[in-house]
Amino acid sequence: MKRRDFLKAAGAAGATGSLAAPAIAQDKTTWTMVTAWPKNLPGPGVAAQMLADRITALSGGRLEVRLYAAGELVPGNGVFDAVSEGTAQLYHAVPAYWGSKSKGILLFGSQPFGLRADEQLGWLIHGGGQALYDEMYARFGLKPFLCGNSGPQWQGWFRNEISSADDLKGLRFRTTGLASEMCSKLGMAVQAMGGRDMFQALQSGTIDAGEFIGPWTDSALGFYQVAKNYYWPGVGEPSSAEECAVNLEAYEALPDDLKQAVSYACESLYNPVWTEYSTKHAQALAQLVAEQGVQVKKLPDEVIVAMGNAAGEVIGELRENDDELVRRIVESFLAYRSAIADYMVYADNGQMNARAMDYDYGG
Template identity: 80%
Template structure:
């Protein structure tokens, strides 16, 4: 980014850029960083958030780090971004931890967990419950420094071509999902499959998939799932929230001076709430439009299905607590401890408030 463009584009950044003007040696030392993402460019939700992060790192660094975004497939495939950053092909990526279970199942807990943490609780675990140190330790094995930088909030249970009336209806169902939700689905007799949003649309269209979940109404609308499946089920207990992450090549991050390390860290942290609340707002608007304009049927999963999912989810977490990898066990124990701590409090706090509002307002 040219200095003149930067100065006219950000009042806050101008103060930082002014410092660079006073120090020509620093101004000349501009780092050109490549960000690879798991998303199509500007995909509503994660694609938009990725560009916001690239722009914010550039701004908060005073233009001393120029981040150029490469969407999925432009430099590396979407599912190849972790390895690209680990190996130094790119300096950072934007994706979700749910995609890296093949590296270690312990990674999956940092993004989402069936019947697990909400978006605010997920951030709380990392910031105040010891989660970030474990996050750093796990990703350090792969030469990556990780940061949470957003959250999609509660996801939906998914798009189904046929109605779900009992647990038996799930058996043999070809279902797109990711992360620990895949393991929960498999325990229920479903055939969980991981694929991108565009591939999920085509698979639903051809019948290669019977159902699938991606993110939520905002992103799902843009991908057109309502055109091939009209039954949209909730609640998305497989992912009560889904954190988005920025992974930075550890060597590149370590080479930064302290102020630029702080700029990268603050860029990620400062976007978590804006990204989350944008998802919440756009999800609400999009769901209303899906029903009114596209005839989508929003349906609640039967209680016995939710109960069966809960049982399967508990087994998934218990297996992580008994994993052969000592670090995975520590991550799982930390997650369970924080979940139980805040879960007990939420009975009186947010859950109490939401239940009270619903009893009076109906929502």
């Protein structure tokens, strides 16, 4: 989708107002989904609509989900509270946005130098993470599910080149979640904002650099028009999980088969969403380089190491959090990260290193 077409569609969302209670008629329930995204934003906006449609389909139409994009009923940063308070029944967003609720929430979305998309899901399903996720969100009257992942994000769009860690000091930079704390420790002036606001801030010079998601979504937002240096690897977010959170009271009121419809809709979309991101990121990156003059650049090793040390400080501080539940979440994450990292040296890392070697593979 071209940026002007996407922004035109997003701009159509402007009505505000209070949300109605779920409509129930002839064994049919209608739920309101609010999202953190503009309508049909490539990536998360598309995934949100896919989730609404899949819940409706898996329920046989007995649970119809109607999606309202950011700003249509509540602002994007207000969806957590809207569902927590029962104003809407469910939302689509990312855990990285809710650090003001609890720092422990941030680990369920992404961690600097942390888990990849498959590992993130593995932690929740096989490493005890889901029970902790449920326990944390129950404090706010929510039932959470992961329902997608962007895969590795990028370090972002920079107006100027980065040669050393000193170049980061004072840099005005858009990011979110625990990555923002990592960057702050390196002297960066971190700002949180949505994708469209990030474009305007880069264009006006209000910020010097910023990251959003990756080539597919980023190209739709037009960041390449105002910053040509596109840096990797995005160590601040080795993956970024998308979530659906349901009002806990509304969820528990469902019959068991409809609870399963909601749960399975989320679970069944995780891989399709993740693989769509990966495929379309690859396609978009080639186009950005070939047609838009984007300069793809690797962060200097010195900068990566500095970021790793800063990330270690962030995780260390979380281990000493006053909240006992946060501490348990951190320990569970670290135990899973350690175990899976040891194995991946032989498994995925070994395969990727082998694939990158110099040999003839059919051109």
